[in-house]
Amino acid sequence: MKGMEKNVIVLAGMIGAGKSSYTEMIARELDSTAFYESIQDNRILEMFYADQARWAFALQIYFLNTRFRSIKAALRDQNNVLDRSIYEDALFTQINYEEGNISAPEMDTYLDLLDNMMExxxxxxxxxxxxxxxxxxxxxTVLKRIKQRGRPYEQINENPSLLEYYKRLHARYDSWFESYDKSATLVINIDELDITNSEDAYQVMQQIRTKLKEVHQYE
Structure with a gap:
């Protein structure tokens, strides 16, 4: 079937959902290139967790820029897996706006820039x-995985206000997903499947391969 050898796949989901681990596995199994969102190079992220109102806008602009660069490269190369994409970026920005961490002028500026990038x-x-x-x-499940990966600035015991942020973000993800219309989609239930288990990993890859066959069926 035409196109099966090349695919651009993007992962989406909550902080701690396992996107990077999935990206690594999918890229290996499909012989494609993985794009990871760099935490080490992000000088703003830890400052955001310490003072969200001060750093929210700067962080979202940083993420928007890096995700734009990644999706452009992936769409040009056409054989990639991205552990986070530009398509869900506005959800995080909207939550920060609603929580008062981003002002109305900043939100307008962000949305205008996003529109230009999407064009x-x-x-x-x-x-x-x-x-x-x-x-x-x-x-x-998400909170358990956040705790397991152990980044200090993400832990709710270190910063109790983060729990409300995580709750609000989690509550909005399904509605964001339902509004996404840029490509075909596949939902993986991480409550039931754990790709550190080889049988679960096999099942996940079977689901992905089946979905990709459907995607390319009419090309």
Missing amino acids: ELGSLPKKSPDLLIYLRGSLD
């Missing part, structure tokens, strides 16, 4: 991903 993506040979994979799970 530019439309000029590329490949306009959008082939597949978005949404890692859906309960808040309990």
